[in-house]
Amino acid sequence: MNIKLEDLKNIYFRTYKIRQTEEEIAKRYKEQEMRCPTHLSIGQELVPSIYAEFVNNEDYAVSTHRAHAHYLAKGGDINSMIAEIYGKKTGCCEGLGGSMHLIDKKVGFMGSTAIVGGTIPLGVGLALSIQIKNEKRISTVFLGDGATEEGVFYESLNFAALKGLPVLFICENNLYSVYSNLEVRQPKNRKIYELAKAIGVSSSYANGYEIEESYIKLKEAISFVKNERKPFFIELDTYRFREHCGPNFDNDIGYRPISEYEEFLNKDPLVKLRNHLLKTNLKDEILLKEEQINKEINEAFLFAKNSPWPEYNELNSYLFKEAL
């Protein structure tokens, strides 16, 4: 592969950490201690893992209901994330938000919401603030293919193009919006990234299961926003292995063909990356690091379980920000 080994290792460890964290959530979900809905990214981890190679803590990012991968890739604190999912006071929203409301300002992860498309204008607004303050950082909006059907998507891209804002839109196209395939939601042969181009936002496409292609295209996209200080839209194909919301597999309900699911499962980039790295002379290092990551994840669950609940009377505490 035409990617430096050091970078490849970083990408793999990030992908592994996200996958294992979510596998652990799935495993423990039936204990009924996590009482909020959770949308897992299992199968979709490669794109945020590569993205993280080219941004730093100064750069902003916002995300969707499927936010765990983006939060962790951006360097978000895992203890705060798991505690948030457990509804604990030590969570990143003090336990009042749950899985879909993740935030870690220390690493520039500025939030996620359950409203499809809801964070698109927030990411554009962050880019406007960067422009006004003449800062070097960029803003990133993670969105799904379903969010491109919301009116706010068009308004936000239009505004970003008009003002020339340093914002990167990363559209993870996993083909589905809940149980509806793209084919029943958008006209045949429409390419989402071409739609962005028509609005005036430069754009590109990559197969999000091809490691090298995604690396090159994401690098180009981020360099463009960093250097040109203009918006860019990148669409990457991906796939989720589990149900839309929850820890289970839902292929039995018939909304997607098993053959399609198996096709993506067979080309799982995490497995591909791991096999590739195990063939190098770094096998011991890889296995040791995986063990460390597993330990970090287990400790995050212990931290969450042992953390206190928020007080009942704190329920309304964060509805309004106090006037300055």
Ligand SMILES: Cc1ncc(C[n+]2csc(CCOP(=O)(O)OP(=O)(O)O)c2C)c(N)n1
């Ligand atoms: C404004 C709005 N409409 C509908 C919903 C219900 N809903 C939640 S997730 C989702 C699917 C979104 O699909 P996509 O943006 O492709 O993201 P994915 O779930 O595939 O990651 C829908 C329709 C919602 N939360 N908000």
